[in-house]
Amino acid sequence: MGAPLQLQGVTRKFKDTVALNNLDLDVAAGELVALLGPSGCGKTTALRIIAGLDRANAGQVWVNGKQIDKLPAHKRNMGMVFQSYSLFPNLNAEENVAFGLKMRGTSKSQRRDRAHELLTLVGLPDHAKRFTHQLSGGQQQRVALARALAFEPDVLLLDEPLSALDAKVRANLRDEIRSLQLKTGTTTIFVTHDQEEAMSMADRVAVMNHGNIAQIDAPDVLYHSPADEFVAGFVGQMNRIPAEVKKDKVKVLDSLVSVKSIHDYQRTDLVALIRPEALEVSLSPKGNSRVVARSFLGPMSKVLLQTLGGVEFQAVMTSEQSTALHSGDIVQVKVKAGEYLVVAA
Amino acid sequence: MRRLRLASLPMYIAVGISAIYVLLPLLSAGEFSLRQPATHDYGFKHYIWFLELPDFAHYLLLSLGLALGAAAILLILLVPTAIWLNLGGQKLRGLVEFLTLLPLVIPVVALAIGAQTSLPEFAQTNEFILSFMYAILAMPYAYRTLDTGLKAVPLKTITEAARGLGASWIRTIIQVVTPIVRGTVLSALFMTLALSLGEFTLTSLLHWDTFTTWVTTMSQGNILGAIALSVFSLVSVFVLLMLIGLFVKPASNQLSTEEN
Numbered sequence: 001m002g003a004p005l006q007l008q009g010v011t012r013k014f015k016d017t018v019a020l021n022n023l024d025l026d027v028a029a030g031e032l033v034a035l036l037g038p039s040g041c042g043k044t045t046a047l048r049i050i051a052g053l054d055r056a057n058a059g060q061v062w063v064n065g066k067q068i069d070k071l072p073a074h075k076r077n078m079g080m081v082f083q084s085y086s087l088f089p090n091l092n093a094e095e096n097v098a099f100g101l102k103m104r105g106t107s108k109s110q111r112r113d114r115a116h117e118l119l120t121l122v123g124l125p126d127h128a129k130r131f132t133h134q135l136s137g138g139q140q141q142r143v144a145l146a147r148a149l150a151f152e153p154d155v156l157l158l159d160e161p162l163s164a165l166d167a168k169v170r171a172n173l174r175d176e177i178r179s180l181q182l183k184t185g186t187t188t189i190f191v192t193h194d195q196e197e198a199m200s201m202a203d204r205v206a207v208m209n210h211g212n213i214a215q216i217d218a219p220d221v222l223y224h225s226p227a228d229e230f231v232a233g234f235v236g237q238m239n240r241i242p243a244e245v246k247k248d249k250v251k252v253l254d255s256l257v258s259v260k261s262i263h264d265y266q267r268t269d270l271v272a273l274i275r276p277e278a279l280e281v282s283l284s285p286k287g288n289s290r291v292v293a294r295s296f297l298g299p300m301s302k303v304l305l306q307t308l309g310g311v312e313f314q315a316v317m318t319s320e321q322s323t324a325l326h327s328g329d330i331v332q333v334k335v336k337a338g339e340y341l342v343v344a345a
Numbered sequence: 346m347r348r349l350r351l352a353s354l355p356m357y358i359a360v361g362i363s364a365i366y367v368l369l370p371l372l373s374a375g376e377f378s379l380r381q382p383a384t385h386d387y388g389f390k391h392y393i394w395f396l397e398l399p400d401f402a403h404y405l406l407l408s409l410g411l412a413l414g415a416a417a418i419l420l421i422l423l424v425p426t427a428i429w430l431n432l433g434g435q436k437l438r439g440l441v442e443f444l445t446l447l448p449l450v451i452p453v454v455a456l457a458i459g460a461q462t463s464l465p466e467f468a469q470t471n472e473f474i475l476s477f478m479y480a481i482l483a484m485p486y487a488y489r490t491l492d493t494g495l496k497a498v499p500l501k502t503i504t505e506a507a508r509g510l511g512a513s514w515i516r517t518i519i520q521v522v523t524p525i526v527r528g529t530v531l532s533a534l535f536m537t538l539a540l541s542l543g544e545f546t547l548t549s550l551l552h553w554d555t556f557t558t559w560v561t562t563m564s565q566g567n568i569l570g571a572i573a574l575s576v577f578s579l580v581s582v583f584v585l586l587m588l589i590g591l592f593v594k595p596a597s598n599q600l601s602t603e604e605n
Contacts, residue, residue, distance in 0.1 A: 074508050077511070085499075086499065
């Protein structure tokens with residue numbers, strides 16, 4: 001079972017840039033938290049500080065109630081999987097997996113048994129004697145995962161472990177990592193810039209920006225109630241449609257909707273942030289928009305539309321509904337009831 | 346099968362031509378050194394001649410010792426430097442590259458005069474000064490061999506992985522980095538040994554005698570004997586390098602296949 005992890009006020013500066021700015025993070029035992037954000041947001045720096053591969057300028061790291069930020073990397077009991085394959089080329093898969101146990105003084109026979117157990121767990125029981133060059137990228141990352149889990153780490157740290165793999169292997173391994181994590185109950189921090197990966201695997205996703213967490217929530221909460229424009233834009237598709245203030249509501253595409261937060265009621269150049277699936281489209285010769293194009297995505301279809309004022313946006317509907325729509329059709333678009341973010345254009 | 350053979354034909358031709366280019370002069374020298382003009386047959390007379398010379402063993406061992414000394418100096422100096430540079434000392438990379446290139450730019454004569462005028466007397470009177478000089482001469486080749494080899498390994502990630510798995514810095518260097526870079530270190534060692542064993546100009550300019558200068562002196566009196574000596578030194582250096590290669594094969598074996 002994994003251990004709880006806390007980061008308190010962690011700050012890391014590199015010369016003029018602030019990579020982490022007073023970061024707080026609280027991860028429960030056995031939880032999988034994804035750190036999601038654009039490159040340079042500080043997510044990898046946070047991971048390296050937890051691992052002890054980098055030192056914070058200020059702040060504390062706690063694991064299982066113990067402060068560990070002064071400990072060197074090798075005394076922290078963290079399993080780490082890197083983006084680039086980091087297996088030792090002079091050792092075979094079994095020896096790689098057993099390395100962490102060897103460093104902890106476990107006996108040879110126990111090491112071998114545990115390595116086999118882990119290799120079986122990651123689906124490579126027959127690859128124990130293979131060297132790095134005899135394994136595919138996906139297999140190497142599986143061995144790396146087995147190696148990181150073999151000594152039952154307090155926390156498992158995954159630094160974009162899937163980015164170097166091709167799409168199909170990535171999707172498979174994503175599911176495998178998650179099921180393995182649930183099976184072992186290891187507290188896991190997963191760094192990624194791929195929102196789909198983060199949303200599909202994590203218990204909670206921390207969206208990072210400028211060295212701090214913009215929002216940390218369960219994937220569905222993050223998607224439906226983004227805290228700000230950055231989170232809204234980073235997670236899922238988001239339309240920016242012109243909005244007009246009407247008392248305490250705003251008018252968007254002829255619909256009056258509630259406002260969750262508004263940038264400034266006095267401004268006239270405002271846009272509402274609306275998900276493609278929050279729009280209802282129906283054919284109407286006196287409508288407010290025009291169909292530009294339609295793309296088929298299997299059960300669902302994406303329809304590219306344009307307001308009569310020329311602003312482009314997207315709507316998502318079932319493919320069955322979309323068959324009635326053709327390029328050039330005039331349609332009436334309504335916004336479903338709900339609370340929306342309204343920001344400056 | 347037939348197609349495969351056809352495809353590798355150009356390779357065989359290239360290897361064949363290279364082999365002829367390298368081996369033909371060697372074989373000819375070998376054949377020539379075995380001739381015995383007085384009796385018009387072949388024999389080891391000239392080999393026995395130099396083996397019986399009183400200074401033969403002395404100069405051979407001296408050259409070997411100096412070459413090993415040079416290799417030790419270079420490896421102690423360059424292996425940690427190259428590992429450190431590849432682990433993150435990027436700022437000084439330019440300076441190190443420049444310094445290690447200097448021996449190629451500075452003429453050997455200038456090096457020799459520099460050594461004679463600036464080194465203290467105890468250094469000038471000890472022949473092991475030659476080890477240091479050979480180390481300087483071999484530095485450009487040894488450093489580049491090491492650096493290229495280290496660059497081929499994702500050293501930073503591998504050391505971080507090792508530390509994350511519970512290995513201290515010392516264990517990381519000894520148990521992880523050293524086995525991985527062993528092949529590269531050996532290549533640098535070969536380069537230094539081969540260059541040191543064949544060095545003539547600097548040794549001669551500094552008025553020292555080693556195996557190479559001794560061979561030159563001896564050859565003036567007995568041309569067939571000198572050729573026999575040259576063949577012997579070529580073959581013995583080759584055998585020496587092969588032996589070192591065989592000695593460390595088990596560990597470097599996996600790496601060489603890994604690199605392919």
